[in-house]
Amino acid sequence: MDKLPESLLLEILSRLDNSADVARCRVASKAFNNIFPDLRSIKLLCSRKWCKNSSSMTSICFKKVFVDLISKLRVVESVCIRLQEAVDVDPADKDFAKEWLPMVSQTLKSLSLSGLPFPRLSQLNILPLISKYCHNLAELNLRSAWLSVYNLNPMPMLTSLTLSYTILQDQHLNQFNKCFPNLHVLKLEGVTGLKEPKIHLLNLQTCHWYDNNQLSLTLITPNLITLRIECLCYTAIHVEAPMLSHFHLILNTLKHAGFLLSEFPTTKTVETFILDSRSKAPGDARYSKLTLGKVFRVFPNVSSLRINSGAWSELDGWEILDGRIGLKTICAYLKLFDPSLTFSYVARGLDRCVGLSEVSLLIHRGVDGTQYKSFMFKCMARWPGLKWRWGIWGEDMEDFWITNAIDI
Known part of the structure; x- marks a missing residue:
């Protein structure tokens, strides 16, 4: 293994789907351990099996491994934390986020935090922390969380946002439109807490609206090209999208x-x-x-x-x-x-x-x-x-x- 080129070793590590496997490779091989700091992404998938293999059923081991991995990387551009089953870990834990978000605030481009589906969604609003630290973030994916955009710092660099099975406290999306003015891609999947929402985003090019149980939806999007709508009920949809060329309708x-x-x-x-x-x-x-x-x-x-x-x-x-x-x-x-x-x-x-x-x-x-x-x-x-x-x-x-x- 030590005789392999560093570029090939780095390619091997970057192709692993779970950073827990990266951590194991570091222990098993000095060559992997030496090249590891050149990785630019962390993707940690947490399950009961992972915790068991790590000799712990608590979140302590998970957080320790994550912080250890992220603190040793020279540049971190992408972070993904996803729960695969019920374990004692909350990706949206604000105290946990305060520990590592400042480490990557200047270089982070993509962030994905995925908790458990309803009803075990996170009750902690992590959006203010993300907007405080991640000034260069371009892509954000949050799943199963309680969110509010009030008093949120605007995120003009964000171009892609996905919210899945979340509660969003902004009934008409007024603050939402102000906080994310330069979105190119927006996916709202199973978002509750909305009432007569209006998506008014001048730079939006792709929009996916899924099963949000709304009686009405307004889209004012002069640069929208692709629109995908999935709804289960009667929904009055008003669209002002003069550039729309691709429409996918699922009922x-x-x-x-x-x-x-x-x-x-x-x-x-x-x-x-x-x-x-x-x-x-x-x-x-x-x-x-x-x-x-x-x-x-x-x-x-x-x-x-x-x-x-x-x-x-x-x-x-x-x-x-x-x-x-x-x-x-x-x-x-x-x-x-x-x-x-x-x-x-x-x-x-x-x-x-x-x-x-x-x-x-x-x-x-x-x-x-x-x-x-x-x-x-x-x-x-x-x-x-x-x-x-x-x-x-x-x-x-x-x-x-x-x-x-x-x-x-």
Whole structure:
């Protein structure tokens, strides 16, 4: 090990997913110990197994190891602390944070603190400490914490913020907008404590709003390009985003979609539209409140349309695609409950898309291979002029694209 180049030793340490393993490598190898101070990131994952292996079931060992690691690094640019299960450690402990945050205040660019999900969220508001010490922080990720932005120092260097399953004391996001004026990326996932929130950020380019159980949301974002909205209830969404080009909409059922889209002004800049429903059972388009007619009235210049599996059987109104030269690509996730019915449904759309050039179809991994191939060859024979892409999808797997029918 001592004969390996220092650059390779540093690369090995930097690829370890848990800094606890880095600490063990330091003990096992003098070469690793010598090169360790050149690391620029700490990622400590805390679990019962980790504590047991460290001969302690308390937070003392965890904090000692963390402070020892961070104090020996020459430059610290990234810190991640994540709890993997119930242990006696709180990443948002202010006394703990006061011990190490000043050490990295000048160089820290990325900070991620992830506690346990509700109801065991941290009751300590760590945001003021972060704003006090981390003047050059660019990326912040906080999960399962109680937060308040009142009396918070503005953080103009912060460009990416993710808050997950937190309580945020700023009902309308007025102080929030003032404290984080230069955000480019904002993700609010399961945030409670809000009431008629308004996101008014002039530099925001990407926004992800997930399941925050709000009856209304206002977005005033002149530079927003990508918007992803996931909601379970009826939500009135007002959007002023003249640069928006990518819109991803995920609903509990498409019965809510018609109401939601009615709040949108006609947006001619959207080129990519992705539609999904969390509904797992086969639906009936007759009961849907959403048709493609409504989609294209709101987003008339969509050139790329993706329909995920839950939305497929609920969506109606393929006739609106008549003569749509602008629509170039369609991607759909299918389950093939009834292959003949699914094929006729696909035909209703593809026969009307005169400008279409590429179709991507992903079939659920539970479909028999013979049935998959039959459906695939039938589609390719019906529309030989289209460019076809085929794949397999599943609820707990990444999409797998097929290059050869034999792979099915």
